Amino acid sequence: MNQNIKKLYSIAQKEKRIIVGLMSGTSMDGLDVALCEFRKSGGDTEIVLMHFDTISFPEDIKDEIRKVFARKEIDFQQLCVLNPWIGNLHGQIVNDLLLKWRIPTEKVDIIASHGQTVFHSPKILHRLEKFPNATLQIGDGDHLAVKTGIITLSDFRQKHCAAGGEGAPLAVYGDYLIFSKRGENRILLNMGGIANFTYLAGNLDANEVFASDTGPGNTIIDAYMKKYFDLPYDEDARIARQGDVNQVLLTALKQDDFFMKPFPKTTGPELFNLEYLANAQQQSNTTYLSDENILATLCRFSAETIAEAIQKSILQLPEYIVNPGSFRIYGSGGGVHNPLIMQFLKELLPDFDFRLTDDLGISGDAKEAILFATLANEALVGGKTDFGSRKGIPSVSMGKISFPQ
Known part of the structure; x- marks a missing residue:
């Protein structure tokens, strides 16, 4: 068995899992980072918020994102280079906070990264009949995993779109x-x-x-x-x-x-x-x-x-x-x-x-970062909750896996 798969399997067998949830919203004001301890899954999920911080983005970072954010016409090279750049940036923030919190990297099981939304385009907005609902978040999971040495789940919204949703709201x-x-x-x-x-x-x-x-x-x-x-x-x-x-x-x-x-x-x-x-x-x-x-x-x-x-x-x-x-x-x-x-x-x-x-018992400022950590926990050990056939809430497991090696 591949060592990465073996490690992922062992994490899923644990009684408790330490997951870092990352969220950067459309305000682009910074990265919310929630270090959470999870036990169980589904309706029995138990969460302890161990640490939380928001790292504000300086204006030069915001300016780079604004060059492609919510724009129909962009410099495609800018989008291309931003994807790994944001992944590395988020990874460095995680490294710095774990050091600040005195949490060894090897104690963290998973990073759950939302990424940075740069364009959201459901059919009700793009109105292009032959194209499906679409959304795009950048901050490549592979770069984040390599930067931190921690298995990373990212790009959660794509499965939602693939299953007939609009990629939001995932909360x-x-x-x-x-x-x-x-x-x-x-x-x-x-x-x-x-x-x-x-x-x-x-x-x-x-x-x-x-x-x-x-x-x-x-x-x-x-x-x-x-x-x-x-x-x-x-x-x-x-x-x-x-x-x-x-x-x-x-x-x-x-x-x-x-x-x-x-x-x-x-x-x-x-x-x-x-x-x-x-x-x-x-x-x-x-x-x-x-x-x-x-x-x-x-x-x-x-x-x-x-x-x-x-x-x-x-x-x-x-x-x-x-x-x-x-x-x-x-x-x-x-x-x-x-x-x-x-x-x-x-x-x-x-x-x-x-x-x-x-x-x-959940800080409103930390809520969305915790929610993506919860999605990662479900991808690992849950995914059994049936939301029925109601439009916009497909019963799916979300998150793409990136290994650090």
């Missing part, structure tokens, strides 16, 4: 395994660059799990802040809270047919970007608006499209009709740190009890 799998609770209907709302949510039924039936993107979270807000203020985001919504929501612009922002399409669906900065905002301003004759009013309107845009998606997909459920108070929303992602978005959401969804995933 639904980890959400179900980690956060389901009998007797409590839960909505796990993640507000990163793009907002998405997972519905978890209190009866623990995997066939009732539902997940979808809703539209923008922070992506347009952050892009606006970068262009006009040279800041990565509007901290505590300080600028947005000085403005007023412009209803005319808000109406124009909500006109895209993405919001009319059936659930589940996914999207990305390929659609929701500064060009999208500029077009809406032109159509609504609101190019005169102040920065403060634009940012306030963008916060309301994110909040309303999130709330309306939840209302359309959740409020007709029998459980909600009988007992609306049995539903709780647990938030995570950068959007929970935006007090204006959170204020709007609570106004728009007054029947829901809003909490944070931190209240469930």
Whole structure:
């Protein structure tokens, strides 16, 4: 037996596994690194978060990624060289953090790497009939494995697309395994660059799990802040809270047919970007608006499209009709740190009890890195959960394996 296969087999036989989860989102602000201890799998999964850190990317790294990020036309050489470069970069970050945490490399069983999304192109966005749903993440797993000396699972989203999904949101799998609770209907709302949510039924039936993107979270807000203020985001919504929501612009922002399409669906900065905002301003004759009013309107845009998606997909459920108070929303992602978005959401969804995933013992900042570590654990020892035939949630094992030797 090949020694790499033998080692992988021995890891799968362990009572507990140490897995590093890596996540870099569409905000490109840095790499989330979660060192987790796993026992068991499926609905019996037990996780201990041993260490967590976010390593911010300097502007020169962000600038290199922006040359290809969410662009239809790029320098193909740039994409080609970025793929191994990002893999090596992430690998060096893992090496540095393990040294900082005093964790010997040989104690880590697996790295689970999401990679860096550079383009997301489901059929509802590319509208090319003969082509399937597609998405592209870079940060080559082989380079990461060789750099660290640790077996690496990566490129999780491709299997989802191959099985008929859109490559997102993948949080639904980890959400179900980690956060389901009998007797409590839960909505796990993640507000990163793009907002998405997972519905978890209190009866623990995997066939009732539902997940979808809703539209923008922070992506347009952050892009606006970068262009006009040279800041990565509007901290505590300080600028947005000085403005007023412009209803005319808000109406124009909500006109895209993405919001009319059936659930589940996914999207990305390929659609929701500064060009999208500029077009809406032109159509609504609101190019005169102040920065403060634009940012306030963008916060309301994110909040309303999130709330309306939840209302359309959740409020007709029998459980909600009988007992609306049995539903709780647990938030995570950068959007929970935006007090204006959170204020709007609570106004728009007054029947829901809003909490944070931190209240469930999982840091909202670490959640997505932990979720990809969970997918790797399932690929090793689980993969038996049946999500039924619901669109967008194929019952598949995800992650491509890269060996260090």
